[in-house]
Amino acid sequence: MDEGLLQYGSGVTERLFWRQAQALIEMHTGPVITARQVGEGFNSEIAVVINDTTFVKGLRSDHPRVWTQERERRINPHVAKVSASLRWTETTGGWDLNGFDLIEGRTAFYGPSSPDLELIVAMMTRWPSAPDGVDLKYAEQRWSGYSDRSELFAGDWLSHTDWSPGNVLIGGDGRAYMLDWAWPTRGARWLDPACWVVWLIASGHHPARAQAWASEIPAFAAAPAHALTAFAQAQAAMWEDIGDHAPQPGLAAAAARWVEHRTD
Ligand SMILES: Nc1ncnc2c1ncn2[C@@H]1O[C@H](COP(=O)(O)OP(=O)(O)OP(=O)(O)O)[C@@H](O)[C@H]1O
Numbered sequence: 001m002d003e004g005l006l007q008y009g010s011g012v013t014e015r016l017f018w019r020q021a022q023a024l025i026e027m028h029t030g031p032v033i034t035a036r037q038v039g040e041g042f043n044s045e046i047a048v049v050i051n052d053t054t055f056v057k058g059l060r061s062d063h064p065r066v067w068t069q070e071r072e073r074r075i076n077p078h079v080a081k082v083s084a085s086l087r088w089t090e091t092t093g094g095w096d097l098n099g100f101d102l103i104e105g106r107t108a109f110y111g112p113s114s115p116d117l118e119l120i121v122a123m124m125t126r127w128p129s130a131p132d133g134v135d136l137k138y139a140e141q142r143w144s145g146y147s148d149r150s151e152l153f154a155g156d157w158l159s160h161t162d163w164s165p166g167n168v169l170i171g172g173d174g175r176a177y178m179l180d181w182a183w184p185t186r187g188a189r190w191l192d193p194a195c196w197v198v199w200l201i202a203s204g205h206h207p208a209r210a211q212a213w214a215s216e217i218p219a220f221a222a223a224p225a226h227a228l229t230a231f232a233q234a235q236a237a238m239w240e241d242i243g244d245h246a247p248q249p250g251l252a253a254a255a256a257r258w259v260e261h262r263t264d
């Protein structure tokens, strides 16, 4: 019997689920010849490269976070300059699947001597502006639970906000790409470089060096000092709250070091 190439589960019901997903994918890609699972599988039930040409990300339609799929669809046409284009969507058969162009590359590395950092700065300088008519989160609301000055984070700029290196791909073409647009947010122009700072510190940068990298983005260099400090404090509170559910250890400590550096 054809077992299907998507092999995520071992039970009969599981196998049936994946075969159904495979049939839905094949409506768009033609026969699945190769299926390579990618990502750490934190969020997506399906994250798979099909036939070395398409990246498919999906959740079952009854998944509590299935709305992240719709959010990615809505923002995708507006972030083409820095991300992978969405080619198709399938929301039948109990699944919600998004099929993107495959970007050949590797996950970014944020360590102090990484050549990727320049490429990421270059990506941030070709960043798209916030689109009209797309429902975005608002920075001042997203962090209101972690700051009583969150109005300082407001603005009209499009922010990604999830700077996990797993969401940044270094393409074979020497460019950095930003993936996983599940939380597009309207906020201050310095917000994304500020989110990046925490990850840089967690990756071994001294807070001063991390800020120097972020300052390559003029909007961060020009950001009001008190707003940045309030944001660093909000990040520290947020990562502390997320605790063991954080995608990697050390983020709360990194954000706390950043706060300390700015308030010493
Ligand atoms: N268009 C693409 N081309 C190539 N690889 C991709 C593409 N989109 C995503 N990936 C890879 O797949 C991984 C998972 O994708 P993404 O981050 O969008 O999903 P996720 O739900 O956050 O998954 P995870 O929980 O594993 O992080 C990424 O870390 C990246 O390595």
Ligand SMILES: [Mg+2]
Residues within 6 Å of the ligand: 166, 167, 180
């Ligand atoms: Mg991700």
